[in-house]
Amino acid sequence: MKLDAKAPSGPLEKKWEKHKFESKLVNPANKRKFDVIMVGTGLAGGSAAASLAELGYKVKCFCFQDSARRAHSIAAQGGINAAKNYQNDGDSVYRLFYDTIKGGDFRAREANVYRLAEVSANIIDQCVAQGVPFAREYGGQLANRSFGGAQVSRTFYARGQTGQQLLLGCYAALSRQIGLGNVKMFPRTEMLDLILIDGAARGIITRDLVTGRMEAHAADAIVLATGGYSNVFFLSTNAMGCNTTAIWRAHKRGAAFANPCYTQIHPTCIPASGDYQSKLTLMSESLRNDGRIWVPKKKGDTRAPRDIPEDERDFYLERKYPSFGNLAPRDIASRAAKEACDDGRGVGESKRGVYLDFADAIKRLGENVVRERYSNLFDMYEEITDENPYKVPMRIYPAPHYTMGGLWVDYNLMSNIPGLFVIGEANFSDHGANRLGASALMQGLADGYFILPYTISHYFATYKPQKASSDRAEFKQAETGIATRIKRLLEVKGKRTVDSFHRELGNLMWEGCGMARNAAGLKKNLEEIPTLREEYWRNVSILGKNEELNMSLEKALRVADFFELAELMCYDALERNESCGGHFREEYQTPEGEARRDDANYCYVSAWEYQGEGKPPSMHKEPLHFEFVHLAERSYK
Numbered sequence: 299m300k301l302d303a304k305a306p307s308g309p310l311e312k313k314w315e316k317h318k319f320e321s322k323l324v325n326p327a328n329k330r331k332f333d334v335i336m337v338g339t340g341l342a343g344g345s346a347a348a349s350l351a352e353l354g355y356k357v358k359c360f361c362f363q364d365s366a367r368r369a370h371s372i373a374a375q376g377g378i379n380a381a382k383n384y385q386n387d388g389d390s391v392y393r394l395f396y397d398t399i400k401g402g403d404f405r406a407r408e409a410n411v412y413r414l415a416e417v418s419a420n421i422i423d424q425c426v427a428q429g430v431p432f433a434r435e436y437g438g439q440l441a442n443r444s445f446g447g448a449q450v451s452r453t454f455y456a457r458g459q460t461g462q463q464l465l466l467g468c469y470a471a472l473s474r475q476i477g478l479g480n481v482k483m484f485p486r487t488e489m490l491d492l493i494l495i496d497g498a499a500r501g502i503i504t505r506d507l508v509t510g511r512m513e514a515h516a517a518d519a520i521v522l523a524t525g526g527y528s529n530v531f532f533l534s535t536n537a538m539g540c541n542t543t544a545i546w547r548a549h550k551r552g553a554a555f556a557n558p559c560y561t562q563i564h565p566t567c568i569p570a571s572g573d574y575q576s577k578l579t580l581m582s583e584s585l586r587n588d589g590r591i592w593v594p595k596k597k598g599d600t601r602a603p604r605d606i607p608e609d610e611r612d613f614y615l616e617r618k619y620p621s622f623g624n625l626a627p628r629d630i631a632s633r634a635a636k637e638a639c640d641d642g643r644g645v646g647e648s649k650r651g652v653y654l655d656f657a658d659a660i661k662r663l664g665e666n667v668v669r670e671r672y673s674n675l676f677d678m679y680e681e682i683t684d685e686n687p688y689k690v691p692m693r694i695y696p697a698p699h700y701t702m703g704g705l706w707v708d709y710n711l712m713s714n715i716p717g718l719f720v721i722g723e724a725n726f727s728d729h730g731a732n733r734l735g736a737s738a739l740m741q742g743l744a745d746g747y748f749i750l751p752y753t754i755s756h757y758f759a760t761y762k763p764q765k766a767s768s769d770r771a772e773f774k775q776a777e778t779g780i781a782t783r784i785k786r787l788l789e790v791k792g793k794r795t796v797d798s799f800h801r802e803l804g805n806l807m808w809e810g811c812g813m814a815r816n817a818a819g820l821k822k823n824l825e826e827i828p829t830l831r832e833e834y835w836r837n838v839s840i841l842g843k844n845e846e847l848n849m850s851l852e853k854a855l856r857v858a859d860f861f862e863l864a865e866l867m868c869y870d871a872l873e874r875n876e877s878c879g880g881h882f883r884e885e886y887q888t889p890e891g892e893a894r895r896d897d898a899n900y901c902y903v904s905a906w907e908y909q910g911e912g913k914p915p916s917m918h919k920e921p922l923h924f925e926f927v928h929l930a931e932r933s934y935k
């Protein structure tokens with residue numbers, strides 16, 4: 299497998315401009331001759347589908363929800379970063395670039411990250427033009443707040459519903475193109491396989507989730523914008539439907555999977571409360587602008603929070619990281635919470651919780667201001683916990699939230715399979731080993747509105763694929779393969795539900811490959827996951843049939859893929875004998891308990907190649923070269 303990142307040469311700030319100029323164009327009259335399949339309608343897929351159709355390409359767009367505007371991006375709460383420097387507080391494209399590289403613990407490609415920072419400002423202009431109702435200052439200027447890992451305020455937001463408002467803007471652009479006939483929308487349709495013809499991606503097989511009918515679709519290029527795979531942990535902040543199937547199927551067809559073990563554990567989620575829970579709820583990082591995080595200084599303290607005097611509270615982030623305080627990056631804040639709870643100072647019934655306290659902010663700003671900034675989050679918290687966060691501190695605990703790993707892509711966002719592009723959270727992304735808050739929306743929209751439209755045009759202009767027909771044998775074979783897999787699952791008629799297997803897999807992953815990992819735990823997982831998977835195919839119980847709306851079957855197919863991905867994540871985590879960002883190997887830490895990177899041996903992207911059923915995957919390296927920033931120990935002290 300050859301991994302050519304295709305990062306352009308030359309000065310950092312000129313790379314993208316030069317690359318765009320050197321990229322070939324497709325004549326406007328020829329654009330309608332090219333068909334694109336877009337899988338996904340979140341901020342990445344929705345923005346890309348609308349932009350490509352606006353350019354004149356013919357787009358078929360797929361999502362498994364009943365409407366494109368229900369993609370998981372709608373859940374994003376806190377905001378989107380952009381280097382506008384409206385606050386005049388020292389921000390710049392270079393600072394956003396540097397914060398992102400450092401935030402990712404120096405495990406991302408410089409050229410990609412700089413381009414992301416560069417186009418960030420265009421995203422805000424685009425969204426404002428679409429009518430996205432960003433929060434504004436009294437004078438009309440767009441407002442900003444701060445997010446973790448930055449000392450400037452560069453996060454644009456729409457109360458606690460930024461993703462929803464951005465997605466509505468994007469959906470309006472997409473709907474315009476659906477109306478014009480340039481995008482054909484296929485809701486409730488799940489991609490179950492990728493088709494390669496002569497080594498290039500030329501089609502997909504889908505299953506209609508209402509009727510179970512399979513269909514083959516051919517195109518000149520395929521774009522996967524299918525989101526992240528945090529649900530491998532069973533409990534996560536992701537929507538229940540989020541899964542890995544699209545990228546996993548592409549991986550099995552030859553696409554390299556990069557950095558699968560880099561997962562983000564978000565520090566501020568409502569703690570798990572029982573065995574019957576099926577998902578966790580995020581309390582946005584934006585709350586750390588005004589909320590202060592603490593635990594009692596005394597172990598096993600059972601007093602109510604308001605009865606614990608100030609000097610008996612440990613504001614551990616403010617104490618350990620005075621420069622960034624409560625806005626320390628997510629990986630660091632999550633580990634600090636775990637450390638406090640492991641030390642016996644956790645709060646709440648389970649003792650796996652820390653306080654996020656707004657008493658000082660309410661005293662300083664007044665309840666009305668706090669309500670204006672965060673009311674929907676406070677309401678959500680109260681509905682779930684029956685506690686009023688205006689009166690008592692929130693209880694929070696880290697939970698799986700975002701996956702920095704994903705399919706490997708070059709600078710053009712193309713995987714190692716020609717014609718297969720991957721955007722948004724589904725690719726291995728620009729975030730290295732840890733994503734900074736408010737940077738996922740930025741990346742998804744950068745990919746969709748401003749990067750893919752250029753790079754896919756270059757592909758069409760240079761590759762000029764012959765038209766492929768969905769009648770070809772490759773499509774038929776893949777359809778038969780999926781039908782056999784579905785039949786096999788339905789015929790098991792075992793004794794355990796899909797959820798019970800998923801929960802057990804999630805537990806293994808959380809314990810062995812979660813916030814902290816070690817070689818012994820990872821090796822144990824690599825023995826236990828295949829055993830559980832084998833039981834799954836022998837003992838899972840799926841009711842109903844294929845030819846109907848069957849959510850149990852949908853989930854069973856997704857969980858089958860999670861089993862295989864989970865194993866790859868453990869291989870990757872075991873191979874990386876260092877700690878970096880969200881990947882914390884307990885064996886590799888500084889005396890203060892911080893992550894200890896090993897730049898001499900691990901300064902690379904690990905890209906895994908599928909080797910076939912029952913065979914261990916093989917790893918390829920894309921070395922990371924740092925020409926413009928100095929590799930430094932990451933410090934937020």
Ligand SMILES: Cc1cc2nc3c(=O)[nH]c(=O)nc-3n(C[C@H](O)[C@H](O)[C@H](O)COP(=O)(O)OP(=O)(O)OC[C@H]3O[C@@H](n4cnc5c(N)ncnc54)[C@H](O)[C@@H]3O)c2cc1C
Binds near residue numbers: 340
């Ligand atoms: C609770 C929460 C809050 C967040 N808040 C923020 C925030 O404030 N700021 C920020 O920057 N980031 C935030 N994030 C992260 C951010 O929301 C996501 O990373 C981002 O929205 C992902 O966008 P996407 O377009 O890549 O994927 P998604 O929005 O997940 O969309 C995936 C799409 O792919 C489709 N799909 C998937 N698989 C298939 C298949 N096999 N066949 C057909 N269709 C398929 C789905 O139907 C969907 O349309 C948050 C995440 C969570 C969980």
